[in-house]
Amino acid sequence: MKKYFTHTTMGRTAVVTGASSGIGEAFARRLAKEGFNCFLVARRKHVLVKLSEELEREHGIRATILAADLSTDAGVRHVEKIIAADDSIDVLVNAAGFGTRGFFADVEPDKIQRMVYLHTMAPARLTRAVLRRMRSNRRGYIINVSSIGAFLTTSHYVTYSATKAFINMMTMGLRDELAGTGVKIQALCPGLTRTGFMYTEEFSDFNYGDIPAFAWMTPEEVVEESLAALMKDKIIFIPGRGNRIFVGILKAPLIGSAVGGILSFLGRGRNSY
Numbered sequence: 078m079k080k081y082f083t084h085t086t087m088g089r090t091a092v093v094t095g096a097s098s099g100i101g102e103a104f105a106r107r108l109a110k111e112g113f114n115c116f117l118v119a120r121r122k123h124v125l126v127k128l129s130e131e132l133e134r135e136h137g138i139r140a141t142i143l144a145a146d147l148s149t150d151a152g153v154r155h156v157e158k159i160i161a162a163d164d165s166i167d168v169l170v171n172a173a174g175f176g177t178r179g180f181f182a183d184v185e186p187d188k189i190q191r192m193v194y195l196h197t198m199a200p201a202r203l204t205r206a207v208l209r210r211m212r213s214n215r216r217g218y219i220i221n222v223s224s225i226g227a228f229l230t231t232s233h234y235v236t237y238s239a240t241k242a243f244i245n246m247m248t249m250g251l252r253d254e255l256a257g258t259g260v261k262i263q264a265l266c267p268g269l270t271r272t273g274f275m276y277t278e279e280f281s282d283f284n285y286g287d288i289p290a291f292a293w294m295t296p297e298e299v300v301e302e303s304l305a306a307l308m309k310d311k312i313i314f315i316p317g318r319g320n321r322i323f324v325g326i327l328k329a330p331l332i333g334s335a336v337g338g339i340l341s342f343l344g345r346g347r348n349s350y
Contacts, residue, residue, distance in 0.1 A: 078110060081304045082167075084216065086112035090165040093117055094147060094156075094203070095173030097124040099272030100222055100265075103296035104170045105132065105140075107304065113168060114139040118156055120146050147173050147199040148191035161206040164214070169207050171200035172222040181235045189236050196240035201247060208260070215259035218307060221248050223264045225315060228324050241266075245313055252312045264313050265303045268320035269293045292319060 091108040095101030097119035105115055109132040117125050122144035129140035143159070145152040160166055174196055177184050200221050211217025223244040230238035248264035255262060269292050294317050302316035315321045 079301075079305075080111060081308055082111050082113075082218075084167075086167070088114070088165060089167040090114045090116055090163060091168035091170065092160055092166055092203075092207070093170045093172060094199070095119055095171075095222075096128065097121045099172075100267065100270060100296045100299055101170065101172035102128065103300045104172060104220070107297075107300050108168060108170075109136040109138050109140070112136070112138065114165070115141070116160070116163075116166075117142045118145055118147070119173065120144060148195040150194070150198075153194075153199050153202050157202050157206045160203065161209075164210050166207050166210065167214075167216060168218045168220075169203060170220045170222070171203060172220075173199065174222065176234075176237055178233050180233065184236070192236050193240055196237075197243045197247075200244060204247075204251070208255075211260045212255075212258045217260040219251075219260065219262040220303060220307065221262070221264050223248075223266045223313075225266050225268045225320055225324055227264075227266055228327055249312060261307055261310060263303065263307045263311065265299070266313065266315045266320075266324075267294065267299045268315070268317055268323070270299055271295050294320075 089112075091105075091111075091113035093101055093105045093108065093115060096105045096115075096117035101119070105117055105128065109115055115129070115132060115138060117129060117140060119125055122142065125142040125144060129142050132138060132140045143156060145155050147153055147156065160169070175192065177188055177192060181189075204219055204221070207217065207219070211219075221244045224237070224241040226234060226238045227241035227245045230242075245264045245266070248262055251262050271293050299316045303314060306314040306316075315324055
């Protein structure tokens with residue numbers, strides 16, 4: 078197994094939000110392999126219990142769990158208070174998130190509010206909570222899970238793309254503030270990943286069979302590429318060559334505008350209001 082962290086990880090802690098499934102779970106498993114104790118945060122306590130027991134049994138680390146809803150102020154404050162007081166934290170992975178699909182005016186206001194809070198306020202406040210001690214220790218690693226959706230937006234994904242763009246901009250700004258402190262930070266921007274993220278009622282009419290197999294990545298592939306890129310100080314990182322080519326095309330002056338226009342047209346569908 079390739080080891081990414083060269084310093085001793087014994088007795089050190091990795092905090093992972095959204096740890097109950099998908100990319101968050103994959104990060105928890107990979108960091109436990111590196112020897113970090115894990116502080117696992119998600120809403121589903123029974124899933125966290127099972128995961129923590131498995132990590133402790135297989136890797137001999139200590140896995141602590143906290144069931145908290147990070148789309149609420151109370152949930153964020155609870156986690157914030159705990160991690161701000163913990164001097165053993167070397168890694169923070171902000172992976173908690175969810176998606177919506179539908180015209181902006183048709184999405185429930187509460188769901189919009191929860192997404193904005195979960196994707197923006199939660200990573201901002203949790204990152205701030207660990208930074209003071211990381212800077213004092215002259216070491217730390219922060220990964221904010223964003224999306225290639227941060228580079229484009231279209232009908233049906235208005236709030237999602239906007240919140241992911243926030244994550245990218247926050248991370249880029251923090252890169253400059255953290256220069257010379259020993260703290261590394263990354264905005265991870267995956268594309269289509271085989272998780273339960275899109276297997277919800279809102280995506281029930283989404284035809285996964287229309288997307289070729291090569292366009293998908295596994296959570297484990299995303300995590301491996303992310304950690305390798307983090308060690309090379311790649312701030313905004315897109316895992317998967319195909320995803321990087323796609324975003325590169327979107328950024329191209331002429332062809333990018335054309336592709337963006339096509340995506341915008343395809344995303345309009347039937348106007349529902």
